[in-house]
Amino acid sequence: MNRTRNFTQAISFDCESPEVLxxxxxxxxxxxxxxxxxxxxxxxxxxxxxxxxxxxxxxEFGVVDPDVxxxxxxxxxxxxxxxxxxxxxxxxxVRDEPTYHHFDELYRTDF
Amino acid sequence: xxxxxxxxxAHADDDEEVVLVARGIATAVAPEDGITDAQIGLLGxxxxxxxxxxxxxxGLEPIGPDELARALAARPDAYRHRIVHxxxxxxxxxxxxxxxxxxxxxxxxxxxxxxxxxxRVARRFAQGAYGLAWMDLQRNGFAxxxxxxxxxxxxxxxxxxxxVAPDPFEAHVDPEVADRWHGFEELDxxxxxxxxxxxxxxxxxxxxxxxxxAPAYLAQHDFVHVLADYGxxxxxxxxxxxxxxRADPDPKGFAWLATLFGLFETGFIADTGFFVRDHDGxxxxxxxxxxxxxxxxxRRGKSVCESNQRDLFEVDFYRVAPLPVSEVREMLGIPPKGxxxxxxxxxxxxxxxxxxxxxxxxxxxxxxxxG
Numbered sequence: 001m002n003r004t005r006n007f008t009q010a011i012s013f014d015c016e017s018p019e020v021l022x023x024x025x026x027x028x029x030x031x032x033x034x035x036x037x038x039x040x041x042x043x044x045x046x047x048x049x050x051x052x053x054x055x056x057x058x059x060e061f062g063v064v065d066p067d068v069x070x071x072x073x074x075x076x077x078x079x080x081x082x083x084x085x086x087x088x089x090x091x092x093x094v095r096d097e098p099t100y101h102h103f104d105e106l107y108r109t110d111f
Numbered sequence: 112x113x114x115x116x117x118x119x120x121a122h123a124d125d126d127e128e129v130v131l132v133a134r135g136i137a138t139a140v141a142p143e144d145g146i147t148d149a150q151i152g153l154l155g156x157x158x159x160x161x162x163x164x165x166x167x168x169x170g171l172e173p174i175g176p177d178e179l180a181r182a183l184a185a186r187p188d189a190y191r192h193r194i195v196h197x198x199x200x201x202x203x204x205x206x207x208x209x210x211x212x213x214x215x216x217x218x219x220x221x222x223x224x225x226x227x228x229x230x231r232v233a234r235r236f237a238q239g240a241y242g243l244a245w246m247d248l249q250r251n252g253f254a255x256x257x258x259x260x261x262x263x264x265x266x267x268x269x270x271x272x273x274x275v276a277p278d279p280f281e282a283h284v285d286p287e288v289a290d291r292w293h294g295f296e297e298l299d300x301x302x303x304x305x306x307x308x309x310x311x312x313x314x315x316x317x318x319x320x321x322x323x324x325a326p327a328y329l330a331q332h333d334f335v336h337v338l339a340d341y342g343x344x345x346x347x348x349x350x351x352x353x354x355x356x357r358a359d360p361d362p363k364g365f366a367w368l369a370t371l372f373g374l375f376e377t378g379f380i381a382d383t384g385f386f387v388r389d390h391d392g393x394x395x396x397x398x399x400x401x402x403x404x405x406x407x408x409x410r411r412g413k414s415v416c417e418s419n420q421r422d423l424f425e426v427d428f429y430r431v432a433p434l435p436v437s438e439v440r441e442m443l444g445i446p447p448k449g450x451x452x453x454x455x456x457x458x459x460x461x462x463x464x465x466x467x468x469x470x471x472x473x474x475x476x477x478x479x480x481x482g
Contacts, residue, residue, distance in 0.1 A: 006239070033246035037217075037234035042242045062238040066211045 006041070006105040007070035011057040013094035018055060020093060021045065025057075028086060037064045039073020053095070071104065126164055128182075132194055133158055133166040135179035139219040140201035142209050149204045149402075156406030157197060160449065161413060176222035183223065189362070191223045196365045199229045203236070203372040213237035227362070229369050248370055288320030288327050291429060303439050304432030306337045310460055314343065315473040334428040338440055339411065340448065342458045342465020346401060350408040350457065357412025359422045400455030407452035411445060418444025 015021060025043055032040055039061040048054035061074040068076075077083050090098060136154060137146055151168040158166045174182075183191055198216045202208055213234040220230045228247065235244035292311070295304035310316075310333065317323040319330040332351055336343060341350040349371055356368035415423070423443070431439045448457055458465035466474065 029243065029246060030250075033243045033250055037231050037238065037240075039238075040243075041238060041240035062240060063210050064234055064238050065214055 005070060006063075006108075007039075007061040007074050008103040008105060009059040009061070009074060010101040010103065011059065011090075011098045012101075013055055013057075013090070013098040014053045014096060015055055015094045016053055017093065018045070018047065021055070021090070024086065024089060024093075031082065038077065039064060039068075039070055040077055071102070074102075125162070129158065129162045129164045130166055130171070131174065131179070131182055133168060134171045134174040135176075135219065136194065136198050136201055137168045137171045138173040138175070139198045139216045140205075140212060142205060142212055147205065150201050152402035153204060153405065154197065154201050154402075156402035156451070157200070157409055158406075160403075160406035160410035160451070176219040179219065180222040180224070188224070192225050192227065192362050195220045195223060195225045195227050195230065196362065199227070199233050199365070199369065200372070202233055203369065208233065208237040210234075210237045229365055232369060248366060284322055284324075285320040285327070289318055289324070290320070292318035292320060292324075292330075295432060298433055299435075301435045301437075302433055303334060303337060303428070303436050306436055306460075307333055307432070310337060310343070313461070313474050313477060314466065314470045315477070328424070331424050331426070331428060334426075334432075335423055336460050337436060338443065338445055339408070340459040341408070342460060342462065343470060344465060344467040346398065346404065347458070347460075347465050349401070350404055353405045353408035354412040354415070355423050357409045358415035358419065359412075360416055360420050361422065364422060400457075403451040403455040404457045407449040407457070410449060414446045415444050 022045065025045060029042070032038070041060040041062045043060070044058040046056045046058065048056070059074075061070040061077065063070050064073065133154070137150075140146065140150055140154075146168055154168050155166055158164060158168075183194070195216075198219060202212050202216055205212060213230075213236070217230050217234060220227055232244050232247050235241070235247060292308065295302075295308035296312075298305040298308075300306075311318055316325070319325050319327045324330075325333070332355060335341075335351050335355055336347070339351060339354055341347045341354075349368075352367040352371045356364045356366070358364070359367075426443065431442065434442075456464070463471055463474065
């Protein structure tokens with residue numbers, strides 16, 4: 001297993017109030033910045049130009065403990081109470097059940 | 112070996128502990144392939160500057176976190192905290208910063224009983240979570256620092272403190288601040304205010320409070336450029352902020368140095384809201400002599416801390432601007448540069464070597480093309 005490989009969770013959903021979601025994400029990031037370093041690295045929220053109200057949330061995870069993969073860090077993150085609470089708020093905000101996809105990173109442009 | 116400011120300093124019989132601490136730092140920060148030349152140069156210089164003892168970081172026997180913690184158990188928290196900061200400094204010069212190193216430094220910090228925000232920031236750098244690292248740094252470093260600096264109850268300088276906008280890292284046009292800075296031109300030549308004005312004027316810097324001028328809060332550090340006689344190019348900024356960081360009795364002052372290293376040395380941080388990343392991609396901390404220069408700045412900062420016991424950003428420099436530079440140096444306990452820094456070529460504020468290429472061009476233009 002490549003221990004340095006990042007892991008990405010892509011969450012697709014329809015939502016009519018992205019500004020609320022952006023506020024939730026800002027709040028989430030501020031909380032995470034104040035906590036011990038964990039796998040969570042950050043989030044990008046993307047709006048679909050072809051499909052009104054369609055959004056994709058790209059959540060990235062990386063390695064902070066050489067013995068734990070980024071994917072395992074993401075699983076740990078899923079088990080946290082605050083993550084469950086965020087997911088519950090997200091479900092209230094979106095039209096249907098969000099769709100989740102999981103990816104291992106193979107390449108990124110870097111400096 | 113402990114002292115009131117919590118930093119490692121040495122007496123004649125402390126050699127053994129200095130080496131022990133160096134072993135701990137070297138073991139904590141060494142990448143898989145072994146400690147790097149940049150780390151050896153910087154850490155060796157810091158140890159020599161603070162303790163007077165030369166330690167070769169290249170050939171030290173490893174020591175684990177628990178053994179180091181046991182050996183230092185009787186030392187005060189502040190002393191162990193500064194050691195952890197030296198570990199963080201040692202890891203921040205690595206690019207890329209391996210996760211294994213940042214994880215190991217965290218293990219040493221935990222064993223030493225030190226909970227430090229910058230250990231966490233370094234872990235975020237290693238992970239690649241730069242956005243969170245910057246938020247963390249702002250929240251725990253700059254933000255707290257700034258809150259302390261702008262809270263009138265934390266100051267003894269009243270209204271005459273520098274004007275601080277709601278976001279101190281954001282520059283604002285403020286005629287009152289601009290008038291103060293322009294007024295420095297009228298002061299006697301040997302005064303702090305006049306010398307700072309000359310520093311700005313020669314380089315074509317806009318005065319704080321004017322369009323394009325630096326934020327008044329951050330401009331505070333320009334007084335330190337003159338007082339400590341450091342240049343205004345990136346190596347000079349590293350020296351200035353190494354001094355300022357260590358001069359702060361609160362270990363959170365380390366935020367300045369951690370940020371500057373992240374900004375200028377590693378590219379981890381895009382900008383601070385005022386300083387901008389070195390776009391040429393060059394590195395400075397491992398340039399010849401820079402280890403000695405940064406180490407000497409830390410030594411001087413420690414001396415300021417011991418005599419001043421106050422964050423230099425809290426000093427009311429406007430009040431002392433009409434005084435001679437030498438008098439303000441004495442007041443704040445700023446010692447002269449050390450021989451090693453001078454031998455390493457640490458330029459003064461008005462030396463051309465202490466200016467960026469652009470600043471030299473401006474100076475040349477103002478001197479009629481003969482800079």
